[in-house]
Amino acid sequence: MTPMKEDYLKIIFELGGTKKKVSNKQIALSLDIAAGSVTEMVGKLVQDGLAKHTPYAGISLTAEGIRYAETLVRKHRIWEDFLVDKLNYDLPDVHSEAEVLEHVTSERLVDSLESYLGHPTHCPHGGAIPDKDGHYTEDSHTALADTEDGTVVSIERFIDNHDLLLYLHDIALKIGQSVKVIKHDPFEGPVTIEVQTTGQQIPVSYKAAHNIFVK
Structure with a gap:
């Protein structure tokens, strides 16, 4: 399978495509x-045979x-958890490294890494980590962009994107922060x-705002 196809599978997974239809716009x-x-x-x-597509509804x-x-x-x-926790990488820098390492990692090695790290349940940008049996806590798939004005929410996770993580670092937005949605500007x-x-x-x-998920 090509790296591009794998990137699509991962992003559809991140956007909730295991449980619901994800739009082409969200993926783009x-x-x-x-x-x-x-x-x-x-x-x-x-x-x-890896996805199902319903016209005007989306892909899962x-x-x-x-x-x-x-x-x-x-x-x-x-790998992201290892790079941040053990090698002190900055969060925006880990995605490209993990992207390379995941393709050369055997099941034995990833199991050993998981044990060494103390069986982490979430990566540094808030995404759930499936265990070797495929068990994990389902992430929130409610985007900040879709949250109504006046709602108080907790920042749960960010899409794993280098430019996005740099941007969030610049505006000092972090996992776990409680925030109130004030307004959505039009257009x-x-x-x-x-x-808070x-x-x-x-x-x-x-x-x-479409790549920040809240609960």
Whole structure:
């Protein structure tokens, strides 16, 4: 399987494609690519039996696609945890390293890493880590962009994207913070949030708000 197909499987997994339909727009926003490219790759995943597509509704993973995605995500996120926890990598820098390491990691090695790290349940950007039997706590799939004004939520996780993580570092938004959604500006404008502990108001870009998940 090509690395590009694997990236699609992982992002559909991250966006909730094990339980619901994910739109082409969501995939395009998260991968920062043109919608036309998504349509083409979705067709290939369907042809390979890894995904199901319903016109005007979206795409979800088949049982085979889910198993493949869980294996990829497990290796990727365990390596991210190792790089941050043991080698002191900055969070925005771990994705590209983990992307390489996951492809050369045997099941024996990932099991040993998991044990060495104390069986972590979540990676540094908040995503659940499946164990070797495929068990994990389901992530929230409620995007900040879809949260109503006036709602107080907790930041649960971020999509694993280098540019996004750099942006969130710059605006000092962190996993676990409690924030209140103040307003959604029209025409794909920012979502303004207020950090509950400090009262600081932060405008979060339209694209970033679709890649931040809350509960």
